[in-house]
Amino acid sequence: MIGYHSHVPMFQSALFSKTQREAPKDEQSKNAQLLIRAGYINKEMAGVYSYLPLGLRVIEKIRNIIRKEMNAIGGQEVLLTTLQDPDIWKKTDRWDDMVVDNWFKTTLKNGTELGIANTHEEALVELLQKHVSSYKDLPLYIYQFQTKFRNELRAKSGLMRCREFLMKDLYSFSKNDEDFTMFYERCAEAYMNIFQQVGLGEITYRTLAAGGSFTKGFTDEFQTITDAGEDTIYVSEERKRAINKEVYEEGIKELGVEEQELKEYKAVEVGNIFPLGTKYTEALGLTYKDESGEEKPIIMGSYGIGLGRLMGVIAEVFADDKGLVWPRAVAPFDVHILKLSDSSGANEQLQELQSALEAQGLELLIDNRNISVGQKLTESDLIGIPLRIIVSDKTIESGKYEMKYRNSDLVEYGTLDEIVAKVE
Amino acid sequence: MIGYHSHVPMFQSALFSKTQREAPKDEQSKNAQLLIRAGYINKEMAGVYSYLPLGLRVIEKIRNIIRKEMNAIGGQEVLLTTLQDPDIWKKTDRWDDMVVDNWFKTTLKNGTELGIANTHEEALVELLQKHVSSYKDLPLYIYQFQTKFRNELRAKSGLMRCREFLMKDLYSFSKNDEDFTMFYERCAEAYMNIFQQVGLGEITYRTLAAGGSFTKGFTDEFQTITDAGEDTIYVSEERKRAINKEVYEEGIKELGVEEQELKEYKAVEVGNIFPLGTKYTEALGLTYKDESGEEKPIIMGSYGIGLGRLMGVIAEVFADDKGLVWPRAVAPFDVHILKLSDSSGANEQLQELQSALEAQGLELLIDNRNISVGQKLTESDLIGIPLRIIVSDKTIESGKYEMKYRNSDLVEYGTLDEIVAKVE
Numbered sequence A, B: 001m002i003g004y005h006s007h008v009p010m011f012q013s014a015l016f017s018k019t020q021r022e023a024p025k026d027e028q029s030k031n032a033q034l035l036i037r038a039g040y041i042n043k044e045m046a047g048v049y050s051y052l053p054l055g056l057r058v059i060e061k062i063r064n065i066i067r068k069e070m071n072a073i074g075g076q077e078v079l080l081t082t083l084q085d086p087d088i089w090k091k092t093d094r095w096d097d098m099v100v101d102n103w104f105k106t107t108l109k110n111g112t113e114l115g116i117a118n119t120h121e122e123a124l125v126e127l128l129q130k131h132v133s134s135y136k137d138l139p140l141y142i143y144q145f146q147t148k149f150r151n152e153l154r155a156k157s158g159l160m161r162c163r164e165f166l167m168k169d170l171y172s173f174s175k176n177d178e179d180f181t182m183f184y185e186r187c188a189e190a191y192m193n194i195f196q197q198v199g200l201g202e203i204t205y206r207t208l209a210a211g212g213s214f215t216k217g218f219t220d221e222f223q224t225i226t227d228a229g230e231d232t233i234y235v236s237e238e239r240k241r242a243i244n245k246e247v248y249e250e251g252i253k254e255l256g257v258e259e260q261e262l263k264e265y266k267a268v269e270v271g272n273i274f275p276l277g278t279k280y281t282e283a284l285g286l287t288y289k290d291e292s293g294e295e296k297p298i299i300m301g302s303y304g305i306g307l308g309r310l311m312g313v314i315a316e317v318f319a320d321d322k323g324l325v326w327p328r329a330v331a332p333f334d335v336h337i338l339k340l341s342d343s344s345g346a347n348e349q350l351q352e353l354q355s356a357l358e359a360q361g362l363e364l365l366i367d368n369r370n371i372s373v374g375q376k377l378t379e380s381d382l383i384g385i386p387l388r389i390i391v392s393d394k395t396i397e398s399g400k401y402e403m404k405y406r407n408s409d410l411v412e413y414g415t416l417d418e419i420v421a422k423v424e
Helices: A030-037 A053-072 A086-091 A121-128 A177-197 A245-255 A279-284 A307-318 A344-359 A373-383 A393-398 A416-423 B030-037 B053-072 B086-091 B121-128 B177-197 B245-255 B279-284 B307-318 B344-359 B373-383 B393-398 B416-423
Strands: A041-045 A048-051 A104-107 A113-116 A140-149 A164-174 A204-210 A218-225 A231-236 A241-244 A262-277 A287-289 A295-297 A299-306 A335-339 A364-367 A387-391 A401-405 A411-414 B041-045 B048-051 B104-107 B113-116 B140-149 B164-174 B204-210 B218-225 B231-236 B241-244 B262-277 B287-289 B295-297 B299-306 B335-339 B364-367 B387-391 B401-405 B411-414
Touching: A030 A041, A030 A307, A048 A053, A053 A140, A053 A164, A053 A177, A053 A307, A086 A113, A086 A121, A086 A279, A104 B104, A121 A164, A121 A279, A121 A299, A164 A177, A164 A307, A177 A204, A177 A218, A177 A262, A177 A299, A204 A231, A204 A245, A204 A262, A218 A231, A218 A241, A218 A245, A231 A245, A241 A245, A262 A279, A262 A307, A279 A299, A299 A307, A335 A344, A335 A373, A344 A364, A344 A387, A344 A393, A344 A416, A364 A373, A387 A393, A393 A401, A401 A416, A411 A416, B030 B041, B030 B307, B048 B053, B053 B140, B053 B164, B053 B177, B053 B307, B086 B113, B086 B121, B086 B279, B121 B164, B121 B279, B121 B299, B164 B177, B164 B307, B177 B204, B177 B218, B177 B262, B177 B299, B204 B231, B204 B245, B204 B262, B218 B231, B218 B241, B218 B245, B231 B245, B241 B245, B262 B279, B262 B307, B279 B299, B299 B307, B335 B344, B335 B373, B344 B364, B344 B387, B344 B393, B344 B416, B364 B373, B387 B393, B393 B401, B401 B416, B411 B416
Parallel strands: A204 A241, A335 A364, A335 A387, B204 B241, B335 B364, B335 B387
Antiparallel strands: A041 A048, A104 A113, A140 A164, A164 A299, A204 A218, A218 A262, A231 A241, A231 A262, A262 A299, A287 A295, A387 A401, A401 A411, B041 B048, B104 B113, B140 B164, B164 B299, B204 B218, B218 B262, B231 B241, B231 B262, B262 B299, B287 B295, B387 B401, B401 B411
8 A cells, every 4th residue: 555645735836834044043953953944844842843744744754664664574553642541650660750750741630640651561561451361362563653752851953852753663562582582683674674765774773772771681772873863883884783882892792793893983873672571561460371371471572763853864864065865765755846937838848747757656846936046946955855857948948857866966958758767 | 645554464363452342331432332342442541542453444544534635625734743832822812721721731841831732723823924924825724633632521422522632623824704714615515525425424514603712703513413412403404504502593593594494413523613713813923915015914714623533423323232333434444254164165265255355455354263153243243344245164165155234134145256246
């Protein structure tokens, strides 16, 4: 099935979002500055951003890439809730603000305090009590796209660290360690597929990290190299793996790599996969009966990717001094057509081009506005659609369109057939 | 573009949600009782429900029907935020709990109180300051699918009145009353198209209602007749319109109908459209320059449909004593195939049927579980997929499949070709 993309008018004259000369003064991150200026997002407050039509379109493309990979490894999609019952969280000892330090909470009319979900392990384990009882019900891989809320003390990295953000979170439920490990590795592969597809494959590494409060042993992060990152990682190019600075010594031993083959980089986490063991299932009493009728605890894992953060990282990593540069798989449109003339010839040529590209299944944004050529070119660079095609009096005269990829300086000219053959 | 449906395994043995013998004791509404028992939703607390794979699939079908209609009338899709800046709400005097009595609020680490969105007029008007300045920028129709949070004192009607719920909200921005009214009527038509498509067209009426705190004059609700409804309406069949009891006298005059042609019904609101005038745009200073350079206020309207409520109403209205009965357009699957034999003949016949129906683009749920025939039939009725086809030793012997529509008692038999011709 094809993913549905949020509607954006094809003609830029109808698109409500305008590019902005300047980002808000308090916006320090390059990703959010550019995304705000180009009309992809709006800053509501620090760490809280709305998605405008172009931005939502990028999010939907990312969502569909992730969804396809999660379905391919057996994921079943659900939608859990934001409002959370404190009683469940007390059973795992995570209700207290001293234990989980980034809770947002709210209160019902009757005075009962409620949680505003920062994650969903508790809710899902509790839910599964009604659906899982036997070894026949396992394994299960359940995921959702749901907004998370985290009361961050500071939020200064644009889309990379938000107080409100859309996340894909998958949870695995396995009978034993062997089954768990098998899925954990399959999901790690699916994650690398995802980062490859969104264009970050070359600079993203599966990275050993500390177990955190969840588990003993290591967890795996997926880290993308960028100077805007908050983490430091050590990369082995040969192994296509990395080690987070926080577990440098242990990581070297675990991976069996030599110190001299490692290179230090700043990086940002674009995904993580966590062994959770039986921490949540035991605390909440989620067990299964094995083949011999014995009650056993269920082994759990969690697997997260922040969609907005991923969009922010892609924006940050590929941008140049003129603006955004989207990889085609996540670009809001495939082709940006600039019509620089209002002559009947230009309208005919546009019509011809539009029909031919649409027949190829390409998604087009057409700048038909009555503004200066310079402004059209500047805004087109800022918006960053992968391919720009110009229709002008010059192209009409020559019978050839002018074409330029956003990530190249090369300007090419071609007839309609040549253009179509090229972009196919 | 085709809507993406959340992934559900085609084989019921892999689907994690199980049917339940009983709904939670505190669940009083028929819609939620059935949806919980059939494994569509999970009750997290009063008025707060999670969507399981079958339920999410219904929601996605409803979402795509609505999205298509909103795009058709020029809607541009965005995604605003849940966390809300109090300063904006103070400008329209809606921050105070005495003014808006169903706020959920929360607090940042630095002590700043934040709102948890119950609606998005303020946020969108504020956002548009950066994008709208001239008559050339208007009209605009902007919509989203976003979760709303309302601190209801009581929440006892299942999906019909929730504390957390997914809503489509569209906001219109027009230069003058004439433009506004034109769109308002177009949107009213689009709403009737939506209710028609989801199967509620025959029992849903555009209904005059009180202006509420927003406007003088009337607003329009869309009311579906059901004994589970909280509202009382007076229907004119002839005019295909209705009047809410709260504006009975004035409504009769406004519509120009005779009292004797009206019939009283209980009904539930499945959508509403509101003239908002310049209340929000004036309070927040959103104006446009007209052709002569004069600053003018923008006329606004809002247009809402709750997706979960709509699902709940459909469930409630069509259910019978055996369970849910979905109209095909919103059913989680088109066909429920029950395989009642494990013989190689049955497996072959299933394979043949599956290929033929999939070639027609039909979505299939296949009950291949090793449970009793009686249980399969009972659960199939509870889940309520429109068409059931049985593969059994009997069907193999006769060379004919057994087929029954959920909303009929007639059992039919047909060869593969006859079945395919019928379901097409």
